[in-house]
Amino acid sequence: xxxxxxxxxxxxxxxxxxxxxxxxxxxxxxxxxxxxxxxxxxxxxxxxxxxxxxxxxxxxxxxxxxxxxxxxxxxxxxxxxxxxxxxxxxxxxxxxxxxxxxxxxxxxxxxxxxxxxxxxxxxxxxxxxxxxxxxxxxxxxxxxxxxxxxxxxxxxxxxxxxxxxxxxxxxxxxxxxxxxxxxxxxxxxxxxxxxxxxxxxxxxxxxxxxxxxxxxxxxxxxxxxxxxxxxxxxxxxxxxxxxxxxxxxxxxxxxxxxxxxxxxxxxxxxxxxxxxxxxxxxxxxxxxxxxxxxxxxxxxxxxxxxxxxxxxxxxxxxxxxxxxxxxxxxxxxxxxxxxxxxxxxxxxxxxxxxxxxxxxxxxxxxxxxxxxxxxxxxxxxxxxxxxxxxxxxxxxxxxxxxxxxxxxxxxxxxxxxxxxxxxxxxxxxxxxxxxxxxxxxxxxxxxxxxxxxxxxxxxxxxxxxxxxxxxxxxxxxxxxxxxxxxxxxxxxxxxxxxxxxxxxxxxxxxxxxxxxxxxxxxxxx
Numbered sequence: 001x002x003x004x005x006x007x008x009x010x011x012x013x014x015x016x017x018x019x020x021x022x023x024x025x026x027x028x029x030x031x032x033x034x035x036x037x038x039x040x041x042x043x044x045x046x047x048x049x050x051x052x053x054x055x056x057x058x059x060x061x062x063x064x065x066x067x068x069x070x071x072x073x074x075x076x077x078x079x080x081x082x083x084x085x086x087x088x089x090x091x092x093x094x095x096x097x098x099x100x101x102x103x104x105x106x107x108x109x110x111x112x113x114x115x116x117x118x119x120x121x122x123x124x125x126x127x128x129x130x131x132x133x134x135x136x137x138x139x140x141x142x143x144x145x146x147x148x149x150x151x152x153x154x155x156x157x158x159x160x161x162x163x164x165x166x167x168x169x170x171x172x173x174x175x176x177x178x179x180x181x182x183x184x185x186x187x188x189x190x191x192x193x194x195x196x197x198x199x200x201x202x203x204x205x206x207x208x209x210x211x212x213x214x215x216x217x218x219x220x221x222x223x224x225x226x227x228x229x230x231x232x233x234x235x236x237x238x239x240x241x242x243x244x245x246x247x248x249x250x251x252x253x254x255x256x257x258x259x260x261x262x263x264x265x266x267x268x269x270x271x272x273x274x275x276x277x278x279x280x281x282x283x284x285x286x287x288x289x290x291x292x293x294x295x296x297x298x299x300x301x302x303x304x305x306x307x308x309x310x311x312x313x314x315x316x317x318x319x320x321x322x323x324x325x326x327x328x329x330x331x332x333x334x335x336x337x338x339x340x341x342x343x344x345x346x347x348x349x350x351x352x353x354x355x356x357x358x359x360x361x362x363x364x365x366x367x368x369x370x371x372x373x374x375x376x377x378x379x380x381x382x383x384x385x386x387x388x389x390x391x392x393x394x395x396x397x398x399x400x401x402x403x404x405x406x407x408x409x410x411x412x413x414x415x416x417x418x419x420x421x422x423x424x425x426x427x428x429x430x431x432x433x434x435x436x437x438x439x440x441x442x443x444x445x446x447x448x449x450x451x452x453x454x455x456x457x458x459x460x461x462x463x464x465x466x467x468x469x470x471x472x473x474x475x476x477x478x479x480x481x482x483x484x485x486x487x488x489x490x491x492x493x494x495x496x497x498x499x500x501x502x503x504x505x506x507x508x509x510x511x512x513x514x515x516x517x518x519x520x521x522x523x524x525x
Contacts, residue, residue, distance in 0.1 A: 042364045044142060048083035049368045055085045056366060059103060060114040062090040063418025065411035072413050073385040078378075084369050088114070093418070104131055111360040112370075115420045118169045118352025120458045127168035132355050133363060134166040142364050143371035145378075149173055149424065158521040159348040159455035165524065172350035173374060174425045177449060178434045180345040182239060182311040183441040185318075185327040190217035190225075190308055201334045202243050202276060205309070209285040212308035228280065228309040229287035231298050234479055236277060236290065236486075239311050242341030242448070243333045244273040250514055251346075251456025253478075259522065261515040263507055265478050266499040272336065274485040275492060282488050291483060315437045329441020332448045342448040346455035353422035373423040382421065383429050385413045399431045457517040470510045477505060 041051040060069065069075055069088040079085050089110055091099045100116065103109055104126055118126075126132045139146050150156045153175070160167050174180055186198060191208070194215055199205040209227035211217070218225055230236040238248055246264055247255045255262040264270050280286035289297065301307050305323035318324050332340045354370050356363050372378035384391035384398045390413060391398045400410060410432075411417035416425075427434065434442075459467060481498055484490035 042142075042362070042368065044368075045144070047081050050083045050362070050365050053083045053085060054362055054365060055087065056112060056360070056362065056369070057087050057089060057110040058112045058114040059089045059091065059100065059110040059116065060415075061093055061096045061117065061418075061420065063093055063411075065417050066415065067409075067412035069415060072415065073390065074382045074414065077381060077386065078369075078372070082369055082372070084365060086369075107131065109357040109359045111357060111362070112366055113355045113357070114353075114370075115415060115422065116169075116352055116355060117350070117420055118355055120351060120456070121461060121464050123168040123352055123355065124162050124458060124461060124464075126355075127162065127166060130358055132168045133358055133360070134168060135170065135356065135367060136161075136165070136167045138356075138363060138367040139167065139371075142367045143374070145371045145374035145424070146170065149175075149374060153347045155346055155452050155454050156348045158457065158524065159346065160351065160458070161521075161524055162458050163460050163517075163520055168355060169352040170354040170370065170422055171348040172353050172420065172422055172425065174345070174347055174349045176425055176427045176430045176434060177344070177446060178438050178442040179313065179425055179430060180347070181342060181442065181445055181449070182313050183315075183329045183438065183445070184332065185302070185310050185312060185315075185441070186330045187212070187217070187305070187308045187326055188328045189305075189326045193217050193219070198328075198330050199333060200331070202240075202336065205333050206280070206285070209280065209308065210283070213283075213285055217308070218306060224306065226287050226301060226307045227285045229298065229301055229307050230290060230311055231295070232293055233291050234482055235311075236286070237273065237482065238343050240277065240333075241270075241273055242343055243335035243339055244269045244276070245335065245337060245339035245341070246270060246273065247341060247450065248343060248453075250454050250518060252514065254514060256454075256518070259518070261511055261518050263511045263514070265474075266502045266507065269337075271492070271495055274482060277486045278488060278492075281486050291487065313438075314433060315435065315441075324437075329438075329444050331444040340448050341450065342445045344449050344453055346453045348455050350420045350422070351455075353420055370422060373421075375424065376426070376428050379424045379426065379429045382423050383414050383416050383432075397428060397431050454518075454521070457514075457521055459513075459517060463513060463517075467510065467513055470506055470513075474502065474505045474507055474510060477501065 043049060062069065069090060075086060096117070109131060123132065127134065139150070156171070156173060160169060160171060162168065190212055191198065194211050194217055196208055196211060199208045212225050212227040213223070216223065230239055241248070245255070246269055249256045250261070253263055253265050255264050277286065281290070287293070299317045302310055302312060302317035303321045303323065305326050318327060332342045334340045356366050360366055373382050380398050384400065387393070390400060390404050392401050415421045416423065481490060485492065
């Protein structure tokens with residue numbers, strides 16, 4: 001059974017107590033000129049990257065499923081190609097953040113950080129202190145793959161550029177749509193048995209779910225079907241929010257309307273969504289374990305065939321089970337006002353996946369080294385290893401060979417297993433996470449994908465602290481009250497009070513801070 005290699009979310013670091021006085025570099029160090037780079041034997045294109053071999057030290061996180069990086073074919077082959085030998089300083093996921101903090105606190109820096117999970121605040125803090133170098137000029141000259149992606153998807157640049165206009169860290173980049181969405185998996189066997197059509201609207205869905213609940217579609221004579229379930233708690237809000245006109249721009253509960261930021265938590269559309277979910281929950285059409293189940297329970301339900309409608313990025317939990325063909329993807333449901341937006345993660349993912357430090361004597365060669373993995377060839381090598389040994393091409397798309405799959409060693413040969421690796425995930429390298437059943441499901445979502453989905457912007461440290469204070473109270477209150485609204489523990493007669501409390505918690509001030517950040521992003525284009 002295929003394993004789902006989800007992104008590992010690295011927790012926010014607590015670094016405020018650490019001193020940066022040990023820094024010996026100057027603020028905003030600029031990389032050397034192109035002429036200097038040429039004189040040092042660094043080519044602007046082609047391979048090898050450098051005429052004379054060089055060595056770089058990179059600090060990296062190693063996931064439990066990984067093997068040693070030095071044994072991975074991608075780095076063995078790339079050393080021959082690039083003339084650059086990389087010594088990886090590996091730290092396990094547990095304790096990685098603490099070790100990373102110590103590097104900066106002691107100023108004992110490697111040449112670069114790989115799969116480093118830098119937070120935006122860390123990138124700004126260490127970049128402003130001169131421990132990380134700005135990359136924007138290096139990218140222009142020595143990173144054609146990255147530059148092309150940033151020109152094609154402007155949301156990448158806006159997600160990684162500081163308010164002062166610097167780029168201190170590079171993310172992972174996901175252009176394949178199926179890796180950015182949760183599919184809407186509908187039990188087609190039940191639809192067929194009950195002579196029902198795929199639902200097109202939220203009203204249609206309500207009727208289908210009632211039939212699933214009442215008409216024994218699994219045929220066992222028991223009312224044990226789960227008409228609809230979701231991962232847990234308020235994950236159901238973004239899943240269904242698009243049908244009610246609710247978007248998730250700038251990494252938050254935000255609609256962008258004519259360049260105006262609108263935090264929608266207190267507006268009427270959100271009220272309509274919560275009322276709809278409350279109706280499903282109160283009539284036992286929505287899983288009664290929604291607010292209590294663990295991830296493993298949710299995944300197990302996907303593989304049993306006893307669920308009518310659920311959401312997941314892949315079909316992994318259904319594979320190798322009798323229900324593999326029981327489900328199909330459906331299109332987003334049209335809501336009461338005609339909205340049909342599909343939630344999709346931003347193209348830039350895994351912020352802070354790669355950065356270059358100020359002790360690095362070869363920044364041009366280093367940016368060229370990482371740029372390779374943002375092109376098709378480098379990304380294929382990273383994810384699939386050696387052609388013939390680890391993978392084969394079918395119609396130009398790499399697939400692991402059956403013999404190699406049988407070894408179960410996929411996660412040993414690639415740093416992408418475990419998440420957070422700096423590279424491109426495109427349709428050309430995503431066969432393992434984008435099989436035909438998932439592709440078919442994604443086709444129904446594609447027409448409703450957002451034209452652009454801005455990731456969370458980078459705030460300066462002072463603004464970030466203000467936002468953290470505001471969101472700490474507002475988000476907690478919103479989550480608690482929304483859960484109560486859906487579960488029926490709080491009457492919608494209290495909606496005005498809910499709105500009033502959000503105002504008292506200064507939601508307007510929070511909206512103004514996001515508006516300022518968005519205006520700044522627009523100026524940078």
